[in-house]
Amino acid sequence: MKKRYAAFGISLLLSLVLVVAVGAFQKDAVLAPLALEEDMDPAEVPFRLAGDEDLKARIELARQEQTAPPAPPAAEETAPTETTGPETAPAATTGMETVPAGNTAETTAAPTEPSPGETAGGQTAAPTKEFDEPLNGTASDRDSASSRPLGSGSAVEGSGAGLDREDSAGQTAPSVPEESDPTAPPAQGEGSGDTGADNGGGETAGDGEVLSVTPGTSGEFTPEATVDDAWFDDALFIGDSRTDGLRLYARIGKADYFCNTGMTVFTALKKSLSDNAFSNMTLEQLLQSKTYGKILIGLGINECGSNLDSVMNAYAGLVDRVRELQPGAKVILQAVMACSPKKEAQNRCFGPENLFKLNNRIAALADGVNVFYINVNEVFADENGYLPANFSSDGCHLYAKYYPLWVSWIKSAVAAIPVSSEAEPPAATEGETTDGETSASTPAPAETLPAESAGTESQP
């Protein structure tokens, strides 16, 4: 019997080899997520620069930058432009031609006809630049998109629309103090602490009158000034599983969809896929075989665990290649939709902080002329930057019943994008002469024509 216990001990000892081996093996698994966090340079997270330690506060601040006009001076400047914009054709063109993201290095070539833009936005960039260089271009895009429903909501606006009013007020009248100062403590920032909660909680929108399109509203949204299905007749959606859901459950008209589960900016050009109008083609082949007027790219969730710089290199390469093959098309980059806390629990890279950073970089690819950025998180993210848990079972993919909402949001967001063919050629030809100036001048007020007119028409 003693022998047996000795053998028991010996075999346990021998198995220590195994423990060490498995331990060494599992080290990768344990350390990988940590490495992921390490390669996030804190300085690169815009809202960290605000000096806020609290995540919620930081996100809120960041959101404020996104939704509110970038800075008080900007608001002051834009207000007049906006009001005059719609009626007078010249003002409108002003808005359209200013290039939002002109201050980023990549897009300096794109801005064109800077003169009108300068007058509109000359001073705006400076205050917020350090936070959101990449954002400026897109913030204005987004402003234009969001301002429409907000402003026009006056007809149906009900008691729940306090936040909206505030927002639109912030754009036109800089006198609202909390709104106009993005560096102010974020808690009061937009008054979203209370109104946002109201809206978020009432996502059933019982009274049907909650109209907010600001982040934090989680699904409430009344489309105004949208495009119709025909707008998408010459559109192509490129995307991952989330876009694939759109394809299957909320297909728009005659649009083409080049998407499948697991697609990334790294693989988008290599994969062979099929859809109603094409079969077994790579993206290159597809873009060579057919001319599109609008190309919407919805990628990024599968990449969010990878190194950001390499992701963005690939993303920029993809956009360049798409532009090269389809010079006449408007390329519309979609923000990566937020994930729920459940998803973040699986991996921090799905959290709002990382996605926000990624989205900022995506937004920076937009030039406001040929490449645009739209941020669906206005409808789907809650006030903390998460997808609400009841929108998704896995925390990442919407339930199919929410796809129509997504589609109607896209339809309203793209209404701001000029698709007339005139807008494009000058962009290509005249851009280079005025690089230096545009980079400083363009960002804030750049409203595109339709947006402006829509927004201002509805002003009370």
Added chain:
Amino acid sequence: MQFNSIQFIFYFLPVFLAVYYILPANFGTTVLAAGSFLFYGFAVGWDPLALGVLFAAFFTAFFGGMAAESEKRRWVFWPAVFCLGMSLVFFKLFLWGILLPVGMSFYVFQLIAYLADVYRGKIRAERDVIDFFAEAFLFPKLLSGPIASSRDLQKYARRPHRKLFTFHMGLQEFILGLGLKVVLANRLGGVWAQGSTVGFEQVSTPYAWLAAVTFSMRLYFDFYGYSLMAVGLGHMVGWNLPMNFLEPYSAKTVSDFYRRWHATLGRWFRDYIYIPLGGSRRGTARTLLNLAVVWALTGFWHGVGGGYMMWAGILFALIAAERLFLKKPLERSRVVCHIYLVLAIVLSWVPFAAGSAGEAVTVFSRLFAVGGVGMTADFLDCLPKYAWLLAGGVLFATPLPRKLWGKLQKTALADVFLFFLFWACLYLVATARQDPFIYFDF
């Protein structure tokens, strides 16, 4: 630690087998006990609660078993069984989903079976602590069965069948099981998973059927594959463990299906619940009551959710109907019975898969096109992707592959095939591992 994980296949198993076969045969069972302990430790991440529960159950059964042979055995047996049973109830009912230690459902049943066999005098109580540990917690059957007969376990603990022939057969079975699990089951699960991701209320009716059918296949090949791996591992160490799956989809009735599906659990309920309650010998009403008890417990054993209860309820209703009037016409038929069986089984898995009764109702409403068939784009998109897997699933649900395997098993061709199958599986496992989304499932 799953059998289809890289850690198990490349680290645990080779080291364990080396130690097992290098040490003299006398120490075989000892090495098995040590290996099983380590295996469980890895599987639960050395969670003190899980290990504590394991040892508590172990010593309850060990000393309870010896005492159950004594004069006053009644006073030991029932409390011991009560403790074991209540530990399971406690974990399932009050802490379910969070804390139930891996494999507890299985080893508790194994230990209760052992105590009952000792109590009835069918076997002698095990007096060797290490042997008993190996019998109770043998790592191939520790996490998900099969629940083996105590008599067999005692036999193999004393004299394992350590022969090259057995080892070879075990290796073959292990790889086949791995193939079923990795190639078929893991991927067939995608349809149902996608359905719950997009929300079942939106899927089209054909898609819902595809999801229900593929889920049934997934469950079968997952558990069948696992059980085959367990039996194979048993053979590799010279123990003969019982087969859990005996071509269940060849059955003609639901009652027969559940004699062939997870057979060792069914046998456990028959031997330790149904027959002690009187079985079918006390009239129709009593028989139905006994069946109801057995199925309620079976549902509970699988989980506390409303879905499991609904699943068990449907099966009880079908089995009762068969016992009362359906059995004879079904057994006489040649085609109708198979259609009936597949339909009944596929539909009965729906609440099982849905988890909650509410979700099950949603899926049923889509299956039967309540509110219209819906947009079939999802189905048309999905079907081509799963066509091969579906065909494979149908083929492997028939007895044909097993017959073919019976002829090929001893030829060199079989080993060549298995060699490639093995590396293909590892490729699938390894690539799945790098996928950031499945990554954290490991």
